[in-house]
Amino acid sequence: DIVMTQSPDSLAVSLGERATINCKSSQSVLYSSNNKNYLGWYQQKPGQPPKLLIYWASTRQSGVPDRFSGSGSGTDFTLTISSLQAEDVAVYYCQQYYTTPYTFGQGTKLEIK
Amino acid sequence: QGQLVQSGAEVKKPGASVKVSCKTSGYTVTDYYINWVRQAPGQGLEWMGWINPNGGGTTYAQTFEGRVTMTRDTSISTAYMELSRLRPDDTAVYYCARDINGDDAFDMWGQGTMVTVSA
Numbered sequence: 001d002i003v004m005t006q007s008p009d010s011l012a013v014s015l016g017e018r019a020t021i022n023c024k025s026s027q028s029v030l031y032s033s034n035n036k037n038y039l040g041w042y043q044q045k046p047g048q049p050p051k052l053l054i055y056w057a058s059t060r061q062s063g064v065p066d067r068f069s070g071s072g073s074g075t076d077f078t079l080t081i082s083s084l085q086a087e088d089v090a091v092y093y094c095q096q097y098y099t100t101p102y103t104f105g106q107g108t109k110l111e112i113k
Numbered sequence: 114q115g116q117l118v119q120s121g122a123e124v125k126k127p128g129a130s131v132k133v134s135c136k137t138s139g140y141t142v143t144d145y146y147i148n149w150v151r152q153a154p155g156q157g158l159e160w161m162g163w164i165n166p167n168g169g170g171t172t173y174a175q176t177f178e179g180r181v182t183m184t185r186d187t188s189i190s191t192a193y194m195e196l197s198r199l200r201p202d203d204t205a206v207y208y209c210a211r212d213i214n215g216d217d218a219f220d221m222w223g224q225g226t227m228v229t230v231s232a
Contacts, residue, residue: 040218042158049208049225050158055218093158097216101174102148102160 002026002096006105012113019081021108023094028074031098038098041070041079043090044107050093054079086112115139117147117209117223124229130197133226135209137190143167145211147192148219149183153205161207163215164192172215199230 003026013019029038037057042050052061054070057077067082081088089112094105120134135147149161162173164183171183177196185192192209207226210219 038216042219049210049222050219051222052218052220055220061220095158095218097212097218100160100162100172101176104158104160107157 001101002029002099002103004094004096004103004105006092006094006108008108009106010109010111012111013081013084014113015086016083017113019084019088019110021079021092021094021110023072023077023079023105025075025077025096029096029098030074037073037077038096039070039072039077040095040097041068042093042095042104043088044093045090053092081110084110084112115221117211117221119207119209119223119226122227122229124231125199127200127230127232129199129230130195131199131228132193132195133207133209133228135192135194135223137192137211142185142187142190145213146215147183147185148210148212149181149194150208150210150219151205152208152225153202156205159205161194163212165215166192196228199228201230201232204228204230 005024007022039057041054044050053064058070069080071078091107091109093107118136123131143166146163148163151159164171166185182195209223211221
């Protein structure tokens, strides 16, 4: 199984500041035939299901604010929130959908400093 | 746009089975795979498997092989996940989530179904 490891486990950032969450996969999730990274980012608020933010590592889902961006390739990925808003307090998960079993990172809890 | 609406909370005894439903609407049910993901209290997300509504093919995580069965009834646009031989550590919120190819991100999720396993 591909192991997804996120860092840090928790993060406190001031309103308006940048938040950066990292995700590392135990093997590459880049499919060479189409040059796509099979990596997604989700946001989960308490009592709610996860919400897709980013897919193919860097494509923003429709309706997601442009302060959210994804980057990286192969085994190392980053989710960046350029200017933290109060409504961004949540747990964030990365997920590989390169091969089954699809696996998620352990989650990063983002709070306001 | 569509939505996924799941059945209500369940309380089961160890050794029993539970069947959770996921009713789809607002899109063509055969266009998207349905995945099942669970989340134990205070824990992360665990993928259980998927079903292709167009044909009924399934892929299960090895962790659940032999205990999980995913089915669908396209006539009522509903997918089902049945988990048998329940244990207390199966206590979790179970989510259905769709993806377009069986190898894509999950762009829509159900609201979740809490399953509690307790003697």
